[in-house]
Amino acid sequence: xxxxxxxxxxxxxxxxxxxxxxxxxxxxxxxxxxxxxxxxxxxxxxxxxxxxxxxxxxxxxxxxxxxxxxxxxxxxxxxxxxxxxxxxxxxxxxxxxxxxxxxxxxxxxxxxxxxxxxxxxxxxxxxxxxxxxxxxxxxxxxxxxxxxxxxxxxxxxxxxxxxxxxxxxxxxxxxxxxxxxxxxxxxxxxxxxxxxxxxxxxxxxxxxxxxxxxxxxxxxxxxxxxxxxxxxxxxxxxxxxxxxxxxxxxxxxxxxxxxxxxxxxxxxxxxxxxxxxxxxxx
Amino acid sequence: xxxxxxxxxxxxxxxxxxxxxxxxxxxxxxxxxxxxxxxxxxxxxxxxxxxxxxxxxxxxxxxxxxxxxxxxxxxxxxxxxxxxxxxxxxxxxxxxxxxxxxxxxxxxxxxxxxxxxxxxxxxxxxxxxxxxxxxxxxxxxxxxxxxxxxxxxxxxxxxxxxxxxxxxxxxxxxxxxxxxxxxxxxxxxxxxxxxxxxxxxxxxxxxxxxxxxxxxxxxxxxxxxxxxxxxxxxxxxxxxxxxxxxxxxxxxxxxxxxxxxxxxxxxxxxxxxxxxxxxxxxxxxxxxxxxxxxxxxxxxxxxxxxxxxxxxxxxxxxxxxxxxxxxxxxxxxxxxxxxxxxxxxxxxxxxxxxxxxxxxxxxxxxxxxxxxxxxxxxxxxxxxxxxxxxxxxxxxxxxxxxxxxxxxxxxxxxxxxxxxxxxxxxx
Amino acid sequence: xxxxxxxxxxxxxxxxxxxxxxxxxxxxxxxxxxxxxxxxxxxxxxxxxxxxxxxxxxxxxxxxxxxxxxxxxxxxxxxxxxxxxxxxxxxxxxxxxxxxxxxxxxxxxxxxxxxxxxxxxxxxxxxxxxxxxxxxxxxxxxxxxxxxxxxxxxxxxxxxxxxxxxxxxxxxxxxxxxxxxxxxxxxxxxxxxxxxxxxxxxxxxxxxxxxxxxxxxxxxxxxxxxxxxxxxxxxxxxxxxxxxxxxxxxxxxxxxxxxxxxxxxxxxxxxxxxxxxxxxxx
Numbered sequence: 008x009x010x011x012x013x014x015x016x017x018x019x020x021x022x023x024x025x026x027x028x029x030x031x032x033x034x035x036x037x038x039x040x041x042x043x044x045x046x047x048x049x050x051x052x053x054x055x056x057x058x059x060x061x062x063x064x065x066x067x068x069x070x071x072x073x074x075x076x077x078x079x080x081x082x083x084x085x086x087x088x089x090x091x092x093x094x095x096x097x098x099x100x101x102x103x104x105x106x107x108x109x110x111x112x113x114x115x116x117x118x119x120x121x122x123x124x125x126x127x128x129x130x131x132x133x134x135x136x137x138x139x140x141x142x143x144x145x146x147x148x149x150x151x152x153x154x155x156x157x158x159x160x161x162x163x164x165x166x167x168x169x170x171x172x173x174x175x176x177x178x179x180x181x182x183x184x185x186x187x188x189x190x191x192x193x194x195x196x197x198x199x200x201x202x203x204x205x206x207x208x209x210x211x212x213x214x215x216x217x218x219x220x221x222x223x224x225x226x227x228x229x230x231x232x233x234x235x236x237x238x239x240x241x242x243x244x245x246x247x248x249x250x251x252x253x254x255x256x257x258x259x260x261x262x263x264x265x266x267x268x269x270x271x272x273x274x275x276x277x278x279x280x281x282x283x284x285x286x287x288x289x
Numbered sequence: 290x291x292x293x294x295x296x297x298x299x300x301x302x303x304x305x306x307x308x309x310x311x312x313x314x315x316x317x318x319x320x321x322x323x324x325x326x327x328x329x330x331x332x333x334x335x336x337x338x339x340x341x342x343x344x345x346x347x348x349x350x351x352x353x354x355x356x357x358x359x360x361x362x363x364x365x366x367x368x369x370x371x372x373x374x375x376x377x378x379x380x381x382x383x384x385x386x387x388x389x390x391x392x393x394x395x396x397x398x399x400x401x402x403x404x405x406x407x408x409x410x411x412x413x414x415x416x417x418x419x420x421x422x423x424x425x426x427x428x429x430x431x432x433x434x435x436x437x438x439x440x441x442x443x444x445x446x447x448x449x450x451x452x453x454x455x456x457x458x459x460x461x462x463x464x465x466x467x468x469x470x471x472x473x474x475x476x477x478x479x480x481x482x483x484x485x486x487x488x489x490x491x492x493x494x495x496x497x498x499x500x501x502x503x504x505x506x507x508x509x510x511x512x513x514x515x516x517x518x519x520x521x522x523x524x525x526x527x528x529x530x531x532x533x534x535x536x537x538x539x540x541x542x543x544x545x546x547x548x549x550x551x552x553x554x555x556x557x558x559x560x561x562x563x564x565x566x567x568x569x570x571x572x573x574x575x576x577x578x579x580x581x582x583x584x585x586x587x588x589x590x591x592x593x594x595x596x597x598x599x600x601x602x603x604x605x606x607x608x609x610x611x612x613x614x615x616x617x618x619x620x621x622x623x624x625x626x627x628x629x630x631x632x633x634x635x636x637x638x639x640x641x642x643x644x645x646x647x648x649x650x651x652x653x654x655x656x657x658x659x660x661x662x663x664x665x666x667x668x669x670x671x672x673x674x675x676x677x678x679x680x681x682x683x684x685x686x687x688x689x690x691x692x693x694x695x696x697x698x699x700x701x702x703x704x705x706x707x708x709x710x711x712x713x714x715x716x
Numbered sequence: 717x718x719x720x721x722x723x724x725x726x727x728x729x730x731x732x733x734x735x736x737x738x739x740x741x742x743x744x745x746x747x748x749x750x751x752x753x754x755x756x757x758x759x760x761x762x763x764x765x766x767x768x769x770x771x772x773x774x775x776x777x778x779x780x781x782x783x784x785x786x787x788x789x790x791x792x793x794x795x796x797x798x799x800x801x802x803x804x805x806x807x808x809x810x811x812x813x814x815x816x817x818x819x820x821x822x823x824x825x826x827x828x829x830x831x832x833x834x835x836x837x838x839x840x841x842x843x844x845x846x847x848x849x850x851x852x853x854x855x856x857x858x859x860x861x862x863x864x865x866x867x868x869x870x871x872x873x874x875x876x877x878x879x880x881x882x883x884x885x886x887x888x889x890x891x892x893x894x895x896x897x898x899x900x901x902x903x904x905x906x907x908x909x910x911x912x913x914x915x916x917x918x919x920x921x922x923x924x925x926x927x928x929x930x931x932x933x934x935x936x937x938x939x940x941x942x943x944x945x946x947x948x949x950x951x952x953x954x955x956x957x958x959x960x961x962x963x964x965x966x967x968x969x970x971x972x973x974x975x976x977x978x979x980x981x982x983x984x985x986x987x988x989x990x991x992x993x994x995x996x997x998x
Contacts, residue, residue, distance in 0.1 A: 016902040017816040021830060024813040024873070031870035032837045035848035042847070046701055049847060050370040051393020054701075063697075095738075103732040111982050112739045115746060117927060118974050118981075120949065122956065122966055126752075127745045133480075133536050134764050144536035146480065149680070162741065167924060171879070174920040174988050178886040208882035216875060219838055235482050236535050237677035238670070247843045252364065254668030255389050257847070264844035271839040276832065333957040357942075360953030365941040371847055372854035374942055540961060544762050563960035566757040 036268075043262035048255040060262035069238070070246065070263060077242045080153055080160075081221035088161045088168050088217050089210075095165065096172030097198070110173075117166035125230025128159045132231075149239040152232055156240055160227045164220055168213050175209030176202070211282030215275050222271055243267050323608045326355045328369065329380025330362035331595055333562075337628035344624075345615050352608045370395060377603040378612060383412075383431065383593025384663040388419045390598070391428055392702075397599040398426030402610050404617045405430060411655040412593055412634040418500060419663060421702045422709045429596040430613055431634035433625065436575075436591040436648050437557030437660070438491050440564075443572040445472070445552045453576045453647065455584035457522065464529040467552050475526065476551035477534035478542030479679065482672040486662045488526055488555040488578070489675055492519045494590040494658040495580030502664035505695060506706040512695060513688040520684045522580060526555065527679055535680060539563075547571055559594070561630050561644045576647040589651035592660040594631060669698040753778055753967035760963070782969035786951035795948040796976070798861055798936075799929045802868045806925045807918050810873055814880025815906055819889075821881070831881065838874035842934065850938050860943050864936050871935075872925045879924075883917040884910075919987035923980070930977050948973045 011019070043060055047053035064070055099110050116124075132146045132155055145151040183201050203210070225244040228234060234241040234249075243263065251260030329338060335358040345354045357376065359365045363386060369375050375395070381387055390396055399405070405413070405427060412431035417423075445451075449470060454460035464474040478484045493501075497515045504510045527534070531551065540563070546554040547567035554560070561573055577589045597616065599609045615621060622633050623640075630642045632652055641649065651657060665671045674694070678687035696703065752760075754771040755778075761767060782788070813834075820827040853863040887910070895905040933949045940950075952973070955966035 010901055011903070013902045014820075017820055017827075020812045020816040021827070024809065025830060025833070027866075028834055028837060028870055028873055031849065031852075031867055032840060032845070035845040035852060036840050038848035038851075039844035042844075048389055048393060050367050051390070051395050095735075098731055098735050101731050102726055102728045103735060104727055104729075105732070105736075107982060107985060109735050109739065110985055111978065112742050114981055115742050115974075115978070118931070118977055119745070119749070120931060120952070120970050120973075122952075122961070122963075123749055123970050124745075126963055126967075127748050129480075129538065130748070130767065131745075133538075133541065134762065134767075137536075138764055143533050147533050147536035167927075170920060170923060174883075174916045177916045177988060178883065205886065208885045212878050212882045215835075215878070223839075223841060232480070233482060234670070234673055235480065235676055237680045238673045241673075244841060244843070247841050250668035250670075251843050252367075252846065255385075255666055256668040259668075261844050264841045268840050268844075272836045275836070275839065279832075279835075332954065333960070359941060360950060361937055364937060368847075368850045368938045368941050371850045372859060372942070374854070540963075541762055543960075544760055548761060550762070557959075559959040566960065566962070567760055569758060 039261050040265055042258050043265050045258045047258040047261075049252065049257040053258065056258070060259045061266070063259060064262055064266060069241070070243075072238070073241045073243050073246050076153060076240060077222060077224070077244075080157060080224060080242065081218055083154075084157045084160050084164075084221045084224075085214065085218045087157065088164050088221075089213055091161065092165045092168035092213070093172055093210075096169045096176060097202075099169065100173055100176045113169060114166045116163045119163075121226045121230040124159060124163065124227070128155075128162075128231060146232060147236055149237050152236055152240050156224070156227050156231050159231060160221060160224060163227070164217060168217055171209055171213050171216070172206065175206040179205045207282065211279065214282065215278055218278065219271065219275065320353070322350075323352045323605050324355065325352055325378065325603075325605070325608050325612050326357065326376040327378040327380060327597070327612070328357045328359070328362065328366055328376040329595070329597075330358075330366070330382065331380065331629070332358050332360055332362060334358070334595075334625065334629050337625045340624050341616070341621055344621070345612065349611070349615075352611060354612055373602075375600045375602040377605075377609050378597050378599055380432070380595055380597050383416055383419060383429065383596050383659070385419075385665065385667055387416075387429065387596070387598070388421055388664075391419070391424065392421055395601055396428045397601050397603060397606070398428060399430070399599055399610075399613075400427040402427075402430065402613060404610075404614050407617055407636055408634050409636045409655060411657050415593055415657075415659040416596065418503070418659065421506075422705050429593075429598045430617070431593045432595045432597060432616065433593075433622075433629070433631035433633050434591050434657075435557050435559050435594040435630075436589055436632060436645065436652065436657075437487055437555075438575055438578045438590060438648060439553050439555050440546070440558075440560065440573055440575050440644070441553045442546070442549060442551075443574045445549065451552070454579045455587070456579050456582055458582070460579045461525065461529075468529065473531055473551040474529045475531075475553050475555065476537075476542050476545045477527075477530045477555070478537050478539040479530075479534045479676055480536060480538040480541075482670070482676045484539050484542065484556065485675040485679065486660075486672050487557055489519065489523060490660045490662055491555065491578035491590040492522050492580045493661040494588045495578060495586065496522070497661070499658045501661070503706070505692075506699065506703050507710055508703075508707065512691045513685075516688055516691065517684065519580075520678065520687060523675070523679060524682055524684070535676070543567065557590075558630055558632075558642070558645055558648075561642065573644045574647050575644055577651055589648055589657045590660060591632065591648075591652065591657040592663055593634065596634075666698045669694055749967050749971065752963055753971050755964055757962065757964055778964050778968040779972060782965045782972065785954055785965065786948065786969055787946065788948075788951075788972065791946045791948045791951040792976075794861060794945050795930060795973075798864055798868075798947060799926050802865050802872075802929045803922050803926050805865070805869055806872055806876055807921060809869065810876035810921065811880050811911065811914060811918065812906070813873070814877045815884065815910060817877060818881030818884040831877070834877050835874045837870070842871075846934070846938055853939050859939055859941075861936075861940060861945060863939050867935050867939065868925070868929050868932075872928060876921050876925065879917060879921055880914065883914060887913055916988045919984040923984045926980055927977060930973075 044055060044057060045053045046056050095113060099106065099113065103109065129146070133144050137144055145155040179202055183205070223244045224242045225248060228240055228242055228245050232240045234245055247260045247264050247267070250256040338356045338358055342354050342356045366379060408431055412434060413427070416429050416431055451463060451466065454463045467474040493516070496518045498504060501510070501512070501515045505512060531537070542554060543560055543563045544567050545551055547564045555578070558575065564573060565571060577587050579587055581587050597613060599606065603609050617635060619637065622635055625631065626633060626639055630644065632641065632645065633639050645652070662671060674687065674691065678684070748768070751771055754774055759772060817827050817831050821831050849867060850859070853859045858866060891909055891913070892905050895909050900908065931949055933953065936947045936950050952966065952969050955962045955969065
């Protein structure tokens with residue numbers, strides 16, 4: 008048998024993978040795109056409505072508000088999550104006792120289901136925190152409810168982000184530190200000059216992954232506020248799911264999903280390019 | 290090492306797969322019998338439906354009945370229509386989903402089904418009203434209904450000698466009396482937006498025309514006029530709520546009411562099982578929301594909680610009717626009532642839950658009006674709009690938005706209704 | 717090995733203690749979950765002392781009832797099967813794809829575009845894909861557990877390909893060149909050299925993919941509906957009906973479902989650390 012060249016091998020791997028991906032991602036997306044030009048309810052008969060859904064989208068104050076909320080939420084949650092997760096990963100990767108047990112404990116939030124998280128944190132915000140601080144519930148105030156969701160969402164996703172940072176830290180060879188220690192680099196300086204540049208690929212992956220997760224926030228909102236109080240925490244995904252799947256707005260929300268998709272792709276391409284340039288500089 | 294691990298894992302998974310598929314369902318319709326499937330959305334009633342299925346299959350040789358009660362049934366149902374594997378009969382609520390199913394032309398006209406004559410006219414009318422545009426024929430058999438108003442703690446009322454209010458002023462006075470005695474009159478779970486609809490619907494039954502949504506669609510009136518009093522009375526109710534009712538959810542409110550933290554709770558009969566799960570011995574009764582100034586004007590808020598429709602996919606109408614007839618037999622209905630807290634739509638006396646005592650006269654007289662929210666498109670999120678309004682207390686802003694949003698979310702329906710009217714309406 | 721011992725000897729106690737204190741943010745919610753799982757519905761109250769108190773009896777009744785209601789072993793079987801097959805296939809297919817694309821994307825436009833194409837798929841809201849996917853899997857005759865696995869392989873492809881290509885950036889190409897010199901094909905080099913080196917990343921991918929599939933409700937709900945098969949999260953929906961939630965049974969059931977995945981995580985975590993030792997030896 009003729010030996011395959013390196014490029015041929017790569018093609019033989021890539022093409023079936025792309026085909027699979029096309030079949031279960033792009034193809035349904037194209038069909039969804041089609042629905043965005045109809046008044047489809049999700050079942051039964053429907054009519055073509057042209058660009059009406061898109062025109063409506065741009066004049067819908069509720070959609071606009073959901074974009075503002077989602078982006079404010081995602082930016083704050085991404086920053087909070089990545090700062091804490093990076094610190095936690097450094098800590099858990101440090102010279103500590105009970106490493107496995109600690110790593111195990113910090114991973115639990117990611118496994119708890121939405122019902123549990125909703126109930127427990129609902130309880131904490133409704134009963135325990137007001138009793139401790141003497142204030143009222145964060146969840147019943149339109150000014151603070153979004154931050155309560157940031158806290159819960161970050162609490163859950165720190166586990167995954169930390170895990171990725173920890174596996175990133177494994178690619179940093181021990182001798183880098185030793186070489187650094189000889190030069191007198193310790194603490195912050197060692198992190199900034201030695202560790203961080205080496206884990207930048209993981210930093211950018213985590214930024215993209217957590218940004219994506221937070222932009223698509225849905226579970227925590229269903230569990231904590233269901234969009235309330237006063238519709239102040241309706242995320243884009245919440246509208247797409249609830250009004251598209253649950254309600255009769257399938258066509259309209261498909262249009263919303265298409266626009267949302269384009270917006271996030273644009274952001275992440277920008278993000279990837281930006282961190283990609285950073286990587287090259289180093 | 291790694292490869293061996295992976296191979297072992299795959300083999301293990303395949304083994305599980307074989308075991309699971311071997312033990313899975315093997316009932317293919319190769320037995321020459323007619324198979325009728327029902328998909329019903331009351332997951333909590335799964336036990337009652339299992340009993341019904343056994344009963345039916347034990348007494349029928351030619352038809353095999355399969356009842357599915359999946360979790361998140363409405364999503365499952367929609368996927369079945371997409372997959373073109375729709376069940377023969379669906380058991381759904383009489384709400385906007387039913388209207389949408391009708392509009393999507395996926396249900397069969399069953400006006401020749403004899404069992405319909407056994408159903409209370411009030412509930413058949415309610416279903417008729419759910420049609421966006423009046424249609425020929427009948428598309429659903431109302432099975433059981435629920436009712437909403439005010440639940441109260443009978444022991445607390447007895448101990449303090451409080452009277453059941455029959456007018457709005459009496460109701461407000463009662464709240465003042467309860468408050469003056471150092472107790473909590475009402476408890477709300479407004480963090481869950483849908484609970485805002487419970488008092489809203491009950492008040493709207495009393496104060497707004499039953500077909501207000503259809504009137505608006507025809508362009509005959511606007512919500513700003515019809516819902517003003519409802520909105521103002523909602524704000525009055527709120528004055529008697531616990532502190533910060535928007536911090537507590539449905540479950541908190543049920544638990545608080547069950548533990549005697551409040552004397553009354555504006556919610557439907559459907560909440561009774563949840564309340565009694567916390568306090569099984571609690572003596573709960575209910576009264577009709579006294580929204581009007583005279584008792585005679587009050588109307589009970591009651592809607593179809595479960596109804597059966599035959600889908601267009603059904604191949605054997607006769608067999609489906611046979612199943613429907615079986616479901617309407619007194620003993621079958623009693624099986625359901627023993628398991629669930631409900632009001633049967635069949636025109637016959639059944640033994641009902643004591644929690645419905647205060648509503649019994651209204652039920653028997655048919656003095657009922659459907660939940661207003663059954664006409665609201667769910668994507669308009671009227672429940673969230675009511676919550677917003679209760680938070681800021683601005684009646685005009687709320688009603689203006691209600692009217693503009695209504696037109697926006699119901700555009701296609703309004704167009705259909707007006708086309709229908711132009712063609713001469715139902716005359 | 718000598719170095720390793722020296723490192724272990726100097727435990728960073730302040731850090732260890734800080735991390736243990738931080739655990740409280742996880743332990744407290746977990747404590748609430750556990751006590752609620754043991755309580756009876758009639759023990760539920762809204763006052764803080766009542767809720768945080770221990771259950772009257774430590775009976776396993778809730779767990780037994782939860783297992784009965786969810787048809788535990790059957791549902792667990794489906795969950796385990798779907799998760800294992802997805803994880804194994806994901807590791808094999810996604811790592812290969814990550815390798816082919818990661819090693820070529822710097823040089824070739826085709827691979828760069830393929831990478832962006834796959835990664836951008838991550839941002840498609842599931843809601844828009846859902847209905848078309850339901851129809852498509854039904855038409856292809858895979859509206860069953862196998863179809864669910866196919867969907868997962870596509871859903872997790874963007875994240876996993878990103879993770880693998882990111883990890884590969886820190887693996888020197890020189891390692892492969894040595895194998896080429898010995899006359900190995902790219903295919904052989906991959907399995908003999910690269911695949912083993914990436915084991916910390918395999919473990920990470922395994923954990924993240926397993927978690928996603930283990931907890932997911934939506935995909936099996938819409939794709940497997942009507943087959944009579946349930947996964948655990950699907951069966952757990954039983955506890956939440958329209959007008960009532962049995963938190964006690966639900967929490968017991970969630971705890972039961974949490975254990976297998978936590979054990980899996982701890983095993984994988986060992987792999988991530990072992991990977992370092994291997995890496996350090998090289």
